[in-house]
Amino acid sequence: MMLANREGQAVPQVVLPTRANGQWVKLTSDELFKGKNVVVFALPGAFTPTCSSTHLPRYNELAPAFKANGIDQIICLSVNDPFVMEAWAADQKAENIMMLPDGNGDFSRGMGLLVDKSQLGFGERSWRYSMLVRDGVIEKMFIEPEVEGDPFEVSDADTMLDYINPQAEKPKRVTLIGKPGCSHCTRAKAALNANGIRFEEISIGSHGVSLATLSAVSGRTTTPQIFIEGEHIGGADELEAWLKARG
Structure with missing residues (x-):
C-alpha cells in the first residue's frame, strides 16, 4: 500500500x-x-x-x-x-x-x-x-x-x-468537578464563562465518578474542584483568586 x-x-x-x-x-x-x-x-x-x-x-x-x-x-x-x-x-x-x-x-x-x-x-x-x-x-x-x-x-x-502558527496561543484545558444543585459550582462556572474560558464539566454521580473519586484526585470532598492544565486550583474561591491574579 x-x-x-x-x-x-x-x-x-x-x-x-x-x-x-x-x-x-x-x-x-x-x-x-x-x-x-x-x-x-x-x-x-x-x-x-x-x-x-x-x-x-x-x-x-x-x-x-x-x-x-x-x-x-x-x-x-x-x-x-x-x-x-x-x-x-x-x-x-x-x-x-x-x-x-x-x-x-x-x-x-x-x-x-x-x-x-x-x-x-x-x-x-x-x-x-x-x-x-x-x-x-x-x-x-x-x-x-x-x-x-x-x-x-x-x-x-x-x-x-x-x-x-508555532506561536499560536492555545486555550487552557480546564476541568470542573461538581454536583447538581451546588451553588458554588454555579458561581465557578459563571466565572469561567465570564472570562471566556471553555471547560469540561464532570458531575458527581455520573459515569462512575463518586465522592471517593473526587477525594482521590483532589484530596477534598467538597465541590466544585477545578483543575487547569492538570494543576489542582481548588474551589470557587480559589478559582476567583486565580482569575484575578491572571488579570
Whole structure:
C-alpha cells in the first residue's frame, strides 16, 4: 500500500450527500473549499476509540485557536453515513466541527487514501490523516505512517496548529468537578464563562465518578474542584483568586 501525498494539488471534485436541518443536501467540493482556508482531519470511523477520545475532541477544543489563525472551517471526514456522523457530533458536543460523511468513499478514493479494513468488518474506510486546504488546493498533509493497526502520531490538532502558527496561543484545558444543585459550582462556572474560558464539566454521580473519586484526585470532598492544565486550583474561591491574579 502506498498512501498518496497530494500537497500542491486540488482536492477531489466530488458531490457528497449529507443532512442539514433534517433535510438531505448535496455538498460539492467547491462549496466546501473554494475561497476558504479549511483544515480537514479524516479518520476510520465515528464512535471508534481513538477518534472519540482524542482526535475529534482536541480539534473541537482548539477550534477558536484555528479561527484566530485564519482558518474558516474545520472538517471531520469519515466513511460513515450522515445519520451516524450527526449522532457522533451530538454525543461529542462537537459544535465547532463540520461533520462530513463520505458515505461512498468518493472523496477518500479521490485522495488515494481509501483503504481496505475488511478484516475488522469495516469494509473500505479512510486512512487517518489531516490536511490544510487553501482555496481548494492542498498546502500541507500529515498522513499517519503505513503500519499495522490504527496509528495516531501526526494528524492531531496540535501538530496542525503548530504548522499553521508555532506561536499560536492555545486555550487552557480546564476541568470542573461538581454536583447538581451546588451553588458554588454555579458561581465557578459563571466565572469561567465570564472570562471566556471553555471547560469540561464532570458531575458527581455520573459515569462512575463518586465522592471517593473526587477525594482521590483532589484530596477534598467538597465541590466544585477545578483543575487547569492538570494543576489542582481548588474551589470557587480559589478559582476567583486565580482569575484575578491572571488579570
